[in-house]
Amino acid sequence: MAFALKLSGRDEAWPGSGHLQLRRFLFSFSLLWAKCSRPTAAVQPTLCGGRRERDRAGHWGPVMAQVDSPRPGAAPGQPLVSKLVLLGSGSVGKSSLALRFVKQDFKNVLPTVGCAFFTKVVDVGASSLKLEIWDTAGQEKYHSVCHLYFRGANAALLVYDITQKDSFHRAQQWLSELEKEFSPGEVVVMLVGNKTDLGEEREVTAQEGKEFAESKRLLFMETSAKADYQPRSSCRDKKLGTAPTCRGVEQWI
Numbered sequence: 001m002a003f004a005l006k007l008s009g010r011d012e013a014w015p016g017s018g019h020l021q022l023r024r025f026l027f028s029f030s031l032l033w034a035k036c037s038r039p040t041a042a043v044q045p046t047l048c049g050g051r052r053e054r055d056r057a058g059h060w061g062p063v064m065a066q067v068d069s070p071r072p073g074a075a076p077g078q079p080l081v082s083k084l085v086l087l088g089s090g091s092v093g094k095s096s097l098a099l100r101f102v103k104q105d106f107k108n109v110l111p112t113v114g115c116a117f118f119t120k121v122v123d124v125g126a127s128s129l130k131l132e133i134w135d136t137a138g139q140e141k142y143h144s145v146c147h148l149y150f151r152g153a154n155a156a157l158l159v160y161d162i163t164q165k166d167s168f169h170r171a172q173q174w175l176s177e178l179e180k181e182f183s184p185g186e187v188v189v190m191l192v193g194n195k196t197d198l199g200e201e202r203e204v205t206a207q208e209g210k211e212f213a214e215s216k217r218l219l220f221m222e223t224s225a226k227a228d229y230q231p232r233s234s235c236r237d238k239k240l241g242t243a244p245t246c247r248g249v250e251q252w253i
């Protein structure tokens with residue numbers, strides 16, 4: 001697939017970058033994945049705190065407080081496995097974010113065809129985490145097949161381009177799609193506003209993104225795959241900040 005070609009799609013060692021912003025970016029991603037990791041054991045435990053009802057306000061969103069440590073049942077030394085899916089309109093930067101994450105690189109990439117898949121093993125605290133990353137094509141013509149790829153996901157990044165209001169609305173529609181596919185609390189969702197380096201062309205304020213994320217109880221951050229920028233680490237979220245995994249990763253960075 002196109003993205004597999006673009007990114008090679010193979011396991012890579014955790015890069016030992018000393019770049020603070022990159023670390024924050026990776027920290028957020030690692031934490032997100034760690035929050036919803038599952039062991040490679042044959043019988044998997046319920047993911048992300050299990051199936052939950054909507055709360056009193058009718059919110060649908062991740063219940064993160066329950067998923068702050070590796071799932072029980074993983075054999076010592078065995079990596080946890082987590083499936084993460086990237087969703088969003090075409091050209092919002094999904095592949096670029098993945099490329100930044102996997103290879104600490106940014107370059108012009110071709111539009112994804114269908115879906116691309118690759119893996120990466122990272123260390124989070126004392127545990128290893130094998131990330132199965134599914135980068136879906138954002139072009140409308142691939143919309144009908146995307147739901148095939150996010151089935152079984154533990155986490156989803158809903159990516160929009162801060163310079164394209166439409167892409168922000170589209171990200172909200174993707175959330176509705178996820179709601180049809182998953183039970184409340186079954187998947188951790190992060191809303192990601194990308195391309196902050198194009199601030200002068202901004203059409204979606206950080207406040208708008210934050211407010212929507214909060215209204216749906218999603219994680220939220222803004223990024224720039226190009227500038228390697230992630231100013232608002234979701235890991236500073238109060239709930240997450242007290243989680244053992246978060247503390248472990250904070251020590252590590």
Ligand SMILES: Nc1nc2c(ncn2[C@@H]2O[C@H](COP(=O)(O)OP(=O)(O)OP(=O)(O)O)[C@@H](O)[C@H]2O)c(=O)[nH]1
Binds near residue numbers: 088094225
């Ligand atoms: N300025 C800027 N450009 C970016 C950024 N991230 C991605 N781009 C550019 O945006 C365009 C689309 O990036 P992709 O990563 O292919 O976007 P995508 O969401 O994967 O697109 P599809 O594969 O069509 O779904 C490319 O020209 C990238 O170079 C960013 O943070 N800042």
